[in-house]
Amino acid sequence: MSGLYCLLGPVLRSLDPETAHGLAITALKSGLMPRPAPVTDPRLRQKLWNLDFANPVGLAAGFDKNAEVTDAMLVQGFGFVETGSVTPKPQPGNPKPRLFRLPEDGAVINRLGFNSLGAKVVADNLRKPRRQTGPIGVNLGRNKDSEDAVADYTAGVKAFAGLADYLVVNVSSPNTPGLRALQGRDQLGRLLDAVKAALADATPDRPPALLLKVAPDLTEADKNDIAEVALEKSLDGLICTNTTIERPDNLANSNKAEQGGLSGKPLFEPSTKVLADFYRLTEGKIPLIGVGGIASGADAYTKIRAGASLVQLYTALIYKGPGLACRINRELAGLLERDGFANVADAVGA
Numbered sequence: 001m002s003g004l005y006c007l008l009g010p011v012l013r014s015l016d017p018e019t020a021h022g023l024a025i026t027a028l029k030s031g032l033m034p035r036p037a038p039v040t041d042p043r044l045r046q047k048l049w050n051l052d053f054a055n056p057v058g059l060a061a062g063f064d065k066n067a068e069v070t071d072a073m074l075v076q077g078f079g080f081v082e083t084g085s086v087t088p089k090p091q092p093g094n095p096k097p098r099l100f101r102l103p104e105d106g107a108v109i110n111r112l113g114f115n116s117l118g119a120k121v122v123a124d125n126l127r128k129p130r131r132q133t134g135p136i137g138v139n140l141g142r143n144k145d146s147e148d149a150v151a152d153y154t155a156g157v158k159a160f161a162g163l164a165d166y167l168v169v170n171v172s173s174p175n176t177p178g179l180r181a182l183q184g185r186d187q188l189g190r191l192l193d194a195v196k197a198a199l200a201d202a203t204p205d206r207p208p209a210l211l212l213k214v215a216p217d218l219t220e221a222d223k224n225d226i227a228e229v230a231l232e233k234s235l236d237g238l239i240c241t242n243t244t245i246e247r248p249d250n251l252a253n254s255n256k257a258e259q260g261g262l263s264g265k266p267l268f269e270p271s272t273k274v275l276a277d278f279y280r281l282t283e284g285k286i287p288l289i290g291v292g293g294i295a296s297g298a299d300a301y302t303k304i305r306a307g308a309s310l311v312q313l314y315t316a317l318i319y320k321g322p323g324l325a326c327r328i329n330r331e332l333a334g335l336l337e338r339d340g341f342a343n344v345a346d347a348v349g350a
């Protein structure tokens with residue numbers, strides 16, 4: 001943990017979680033955060049979708065919903081940043097409180113419900129001059145009051161196709177009624193056809209990679225269907241996974257009764273299982289991003305060996321602070337070296 005965060009972390013965690021998050025964003029925007037020494041081990045480099053990743057550890061969607069601190073998080077040591085979810089129109093999300101810490105469990109529960117400043121503001125933020133290089137993904141959501149989900153995703157594609165290195169069709173957040181039904185075989189096929197057509201229209205020359213983010217709460221039949229559709233539609237990647245609506249028996253904090261998606265440590269095992277399932281079902285033909293409960297280099301390494309070409313995290317940042325990406329990268333480089341892997345790609349699914 002960085003020196004400053006040793007002091008600031010307990011203060012932030014004594015505040016209501018959304019207030020603390022807002023302060024963290026303000027601090028990152030101010031440019032006053034300490035700059036950790038970058039971890040530049042060549043073993044950590046990854047190349048995917050014609051993009052260069054200095055390291056495989058990304059910031060998961062939800063932290064920087066409005067593309068306010070993408071560069072600042074790259075400076076904090078992340079190899080890539082996913083902004084969003086962004087909805088076409090601005091919307092406030094669910095009533096507060098809607099974000100709950102479960103510190104004993106290393107977890108949080110959120111039911112934010114896609115609070116978003118909307119595509120226009122987020123696109124304007126992404127057009128600002130960059131100070132830092134590193135791939136930026138844009139995660140697309142739908143408005144709660146929209147009657148046409150497909151139109152919302154194609155609107156997102158139009159708004160961000162020229163601004164993002166990769167786009168994510170997010171049909172897996174548990175806090176927008178009906179959203180996860182879009183993971184069903186027929187609906188998903190139709191949605192991806194429309195999204196791909198919009199993408200080809202918007203960026204015929206150099207389209208960004210197109211990824212789908214899935215839930216951890218899928219039946220075997222769901223997983224089979226999604227894998228088949230992903231292969232059939234030549235998706236560029238799958239992100240495994242979003243938060244879970246399950247509540248493991250061993251959760252300690254009383255906030256476990258709150259509704260919403262659970263993330264962090266209790267999600268590690270189930271999301272890694274879903275990741276491994278998709279690696280098997282897609283026969284390693286589609287790059288996977290592993291996310292759910294990563295808090296250490298060993299966790300990241302486990303996801304990579306289960307089939308992830310890249311990883312992401314969010315919840316552990318809340319408990320461990322901004323030095324975490326660099327620490328995970330240092331630990332991961334050590335593990336790759338220990339086991340004789342020349343780079344991340346060699347360890348994927350090994």
Ligand SMILES: Cc1cc2nc3c(=O)[nH]c(=O)nc-3n(C[C@H](O)[C@H](O)[C@H](O)COP(=O)(O)O)c2cc1C
Pocket residue numbers: 060061062063065084085099108110112114139170173213241242243263264265267291292293294312313314315316
């Ligand atoms: C507060 C919060 C907000 C989130 N918002 C989004 C979101 O808008 N879109 C999305 O695809 N995932 C969202 N997620 C899910 C994360 O991107 C990630 O998939 C999940 O939290 C598991 O990773 P973790 O255990 O490292 O947090 C959110 C997670 C949290 C904790």
